Amino acid sequence: xxxxxxxxxxxxxxxxxRPVVVIxxxxxxxxxxxxxxxxxxxxxxxxxxVHDESDFFRALNKQIFRAAHADWDWPLATVPALEDKTLxxxxxxxxxxxxxxKDARAYLGRRFGKADxxxxxxxxxxKDPRNTCTLPLWLRIFPEAQVVNVYRDGVDVAASxxxxxxxxAGRLENAIRSSRCLDPDRAFSLWAEYVERSLxxxxxxxxxxVRDVRYERLVAKPYEAVRELLAFLELxxxxxxxxxxxxxxxxxxxxxxxxxxxxxTLRRAKASHPLMQRLDYGKGP
Numbered sequence: 714x715x716x717x718x719x720x721x722x723x724x725x726x727x728x729x730x731r732p733v734v735v736i737x738x739x740x741x742x743x744x745x746x747x748x749x750x751x752x753x754x755x756x757x758x759x760x761x762x763v764h765d766e767s768d769f770f771r772a773l774n775k776q777i778f779r780a781a782h783a784d785w786d787w788p789l790a791t792v793p794a795l796e797d798k799t800l801x802x803x804x805x806x807x808x809x810x811x812x813x814x815k816d817a818r819a820y821l822g823r824r825f826g827k828a829d830x831x832x833x834x835x836x837x838x839x840k841d842p843r844n845t846c847t848l849p850l851w852l853r854i855f856p857e858a859q860v861v862n863v864y865r866d867g868v869d870v871a872a873s874x875x876x877x878x879x880x881x882a883g884r885l886e887n888a889i890r891s892s893r894c895l896d897p898d899r900a901f902s903l904w905a906e907y908v909e910r911s912l913x914x915x916x917x918x919x920x921x922x923v924r925d926v927r928y929e930r931l932v933a934k935p936y937e938a939v940r941e942l943l944a945f946l947e948l949x950x951x952x953x954x955x956x957x958x959x960x961x962x963x964x965x966x967x968x969x970x971x972x973x974x975x976x977x978t979l980r981r982a983k984a985s986h987p988l989m990q991r992l993d994y995g996k997g998p
Contacts, residue, residue, distance in 0.1 A: 730831065732855050733757075733838030733946060736845040736914075737863035738907035739785065740873040742928035746863050747840035749939060749958050753948050756837035759822025767839040769820040773808055774843035777850060780804060786891040789906055791846040805853045812854065836946060845907050848914045859946060860918060862911050865928035866994045868980045871900035872973065897979050905988050927992075935959035 733755055737743045747765035751757040758767030778784060781794030795801055811817070812830050820839070821828060830837075838858075844851065852858060874894040881890040894900040915923045924945040931938040936959045943950050943958075950958070984995045 730833070730855050731836070731857045731859055732851075733836060733861060734844050734848065734851055734855075734858050735838065735840035735861045735863065736848060736911055737842060737861075737926075738845070738865070738870055738904050738911070739842045740870050740877070741842075741863050741865040742926070742931060743840050743842060743863045745928075745931070745962065746861060746926060746942075749942070749961055750838065750840075750861075750946075752958055752961065753943060753950060753954075754836065755946070755948070756821070756833070756835060758820045758839055759824070760819045766841045767820050769817060770839040771841050771843070773811060774841050774847050776807070777804055777847045778843060783846070785843060786893045786903055788843070788846045788903075788910070792910070795847075795849055801850065801853075805850055808850060809854050836948065842907065845911045845914070858922070860915055860923045861926055861942070861945075862915055862923060863926045863928060864908055864911065864992065867901050867904040867908070867986070867989055868976055868983055868994075870904045871897050871979065872976050874900040874903070897976070901979065901983060901986075905986070908988055908992070932962050932964045935962040935964075 733750060735743050735747055735750070737746075744765040747757050747761075751761075751765070757765065758769065760768040762768055762771075778788070778791065780800065781791040783790035783794070817830050818828075821830070821833075848860065871894075874891075875897055878891050878894040878900075893903060924942060926938065926942060936955060939958050939962075940955050943955065983989055986995070989995045
């Protein structure tokens with residue numbers, strides 16, 4: 714118990730604890746960014762799943778969502794929940810204790826098996842689209858965290874979501890299937906909720922603490938985008954290393970939805986949407 718108390722205290726007061734928190738809507742390129750960061754030397758979790766999400770941090774985010782009676786495809790219940798001071802205080806205490814516990818060693822992996830998050834001096838972080846809604850809590854625990862906000866054209870995101878959920882539709886036992894995302898218009902509205910929330914939760918952060926990554930620019934100009942991201946995180950890499958990282962990007966993926974005529978109607982309908990205009994997506998591909 715004494716060790717645990719010391720670790721919690723260290724975690725709360727550790728000025729060097731600057732995790733990289735990757736936020737952004739599902740199907741927007743957050744996994745690609747997480748893979749690039751991991752290849753660049755950022756510890757993104759020894760327990761990453763097929764979506765490049767740390768199981769440890771994903772489980773904590775899911776606990777926050779359950780406390781708010783929210784789910785990944787109905788995230789906005791987290792907004793009023795995190796305005797409740799008592800709930801936030803309790804959640805922050807729980808998250809701090811979990812991050813200071815031996816459970817975090819699954820994230821750290823065998824290489825850091827005898828250490829804890831408070832002892833990490835290198836760059837580390839995690840990716841989870843749910844971070845978009847839970848970020849205010851994580852910033853209470855890690856006030857020096859840097860945030861990478863990944864966003865993508867809302868129509869392309871809706872197309873990707875609908876394609877995925879239509880494949881899942883017949884598998885009723887799938888716990889994460891989303892009936893909301895079977896419909897293009899509702900899938901687009903989910904994108905809008907996540908993107909608006911991402912802009913809200915990062916609005917007050919200084920430039921040194923938040924970096925927006927536009928997916929289309931990442932795939933169109935990977936060398937420039939990767940180099941800028943590494944500079945933001947103070948990760949010095951030579952030209953050869955940057956070139957190797959940029960080769961992880963597949964430019965063909967960005968145009969997948971543009972090849973399907975089903976989405977032309979939705980693109981025209983959403984061209985004047987405030988977020989599409991704000992992010993300069995209103996003109997189409």
